[in-house]
Amino acid sequence: MGYKILVVDDSKLARMAVAKALAALHPDWTRVEAANADEAIAVLKQSKPDVAVLDFNMPGRDGLDLAAELRAMVPNMPVAVISANHQQEVVDRARAIGATFLVKPLTEPALQEFLAGAVAQLKAAGA
Amino acid sequence: MTEATASDLDELELDALTELVNLGVSRAAFSLREMIQQQVHLSVPSVELIGRMKAIEILGKSEISKLVAVHQVFEGDITGRALLIFPETRSLELVRAVTSSELSLEDIIELEQEALAETGNIVLNGCLATMANNLQRTLKISLPEILRGDSHSLFNLEPPPHAGDVVLFVYINFSIHERDIQGYIALLMDMPSLAALKVLLREFIQRATGAAPAQDA
Numbered sequence: 001m002g003y004k005i006l007v008v009d010d011s012k013l014a015r016m017a018v019a020k021a022l023a024a025l026h027p028d029w030t031r032v033e034a035a036n037a038d039e040a041i042a043v044l045k046q047s048k049p050d051v052a053v054l055d056f057n058m059p060g061r062d063g064l065d066l067a068a069e070l071r072a073m074v075p076n077m078p079v080a081v082i083s084a085n086h087q088q089e090v091v092d093r094a095r096a097i098g099a100t101f102l103v104k105p106l107t108e109p110a111l112q113e114f115l116a117g118a119v120a121q122l123k124a125a126g127a
Numbered sequence: 128m129t130e131a132t133a134s135d136l137d138e139l140e141l142d143a144l145t146e147l148v149n150l151g152v153s154r155a156a157f158s159l160r161e162m163i164q165q166q167v168h169l170s171v172p173s174v175e176l177i178g179r180m181k182a183i184e185i186l187g188k189s190e191i192s193k194l195v196a197v198h199q200v201f202e203g204d205i206t207g208r209a210l211l212i213f214p215e216t217r218s219l220e221l222v223r224a225v226t227s228s229e230l231s232l233e234d235i236i237e238l239e240q241e242a243l244a245e246t247g248n249i250v251l252n253g254c255l256a257t258m259a260n261n262l263q264r265t266l267k268i269s270l271p272e273i274l275r276g277d278s279h280s281l282f283n284l285e286p287p288p289h290a291g292d293v294v295l296f297v298y299i300n301f302s303i304h305e306r307d308i309q310g311y312i313a314l315l316m317d318m319p320s321l322a323a324l325k326v327l328l329r330e331f332i333q334r335a336t337g338a339a340p341a342q343d344a
Contacts, residue, residue: 010171011142011143011145011146011149012138012139012142013139013142013143013146013332013335013336014146014335016332016335016336017335017336019336020335020336020337023337024337057149057153057169057171058171059171083153084149084150084153084154084257085153085156085157085169086153086157087156087157087160087166087167088160088166089160089166090166104150104153105150105261105335
């Protein structure tokens with residue numbers, strides 16, 4: 001059975017790019033989307049995704065703030081933050097929250113590596 | 128290819144352009160961060176199609192009257208100008224940040240022009256080159272030029288020949304908290320470029336979303 005992934009990005013194009021990579025890697029997974037942090041929290045409560053992939057630079061709360069919230073609500077959920085802004089401080093903050101940092105534009109191999117780790121983590125947790 | 132008059136960008140094309148600018152500015156901020164060893168904070172870019180005068184008005188809204196700008200012109204399938212702008216009072220602080228804190232004030236003042244040009248060149252080139260690479264086109268980028276003055280005189284630059292009154296205006300704030308430096312990056316793209324940009328954005332969207340057969344990793 002496939003997992004459910006939450007994709008959060010204010011750019012529709014960026015969400016489409018993640019969807020494309022995901023369709024190639026895990027066609028059996030379900031995808032739910034949100035365009036900002038508030039929507040993401042609502043989708044999280046309603047759809048209970050297993051994994052989350054978040055954009056960093058969004059209007060309102062950024063992806064790292066959202067990652068921290070998600071980790072507080074669902075401590076075992078694997079979370080990745082995607083950004084072209086790979087300044088050390090941003091990467092460090094992601095790491096401190098327990099999120100994986102992925103460079104934008106997202107490539108299939110990078111997403112694959114994150115998802116493989118996420119699946120291992122979910123299986124270990126018995127999901 | 129359609130004429131420029133019919134070239135208003137649709138929602139997904141504007142989204143793609145914003146994302147493209149976001150990629151470019153993020154890369155540029157990374158380069159600046161490497162130069163100053165301190166985090167550069169960025170706002171979410173705003174992308175608008177507005178009149179040239181309105182763009183000048185927005186750029187001139189800053190309460191600070193004395194500004195410094197590093198200005199570069201880009202030409203290719205798309206043509207326009209890129210500006211890195213900050214208050215003149217913080218100019219020396221930026222120079223100090225990118226050089227060495229141990230330099231004397233005389234040295235800093237002497238280096239100012241050159242250091243500003245070089246910083247602007249790295250930031251603006253980083254941004255424009257990332258955009259050009261993602262669009263798979265080459266842009267010819269002019270040497271940096273330092274402009275000083277109040278906002279109105281600074282931005283009332285002569286439009287290039289054949290440029291219409293409407294420009295594509297992209298605007299992002301950046302700040303370096305530790306140095307109390309704030310400024311912004313602005314791109315002004317001329318109307319005749321819009322039809323070409325629309326085609327390039329469609330190709331970019333196709334590559335990103337998989338509608339096209341080939342995709343580079």
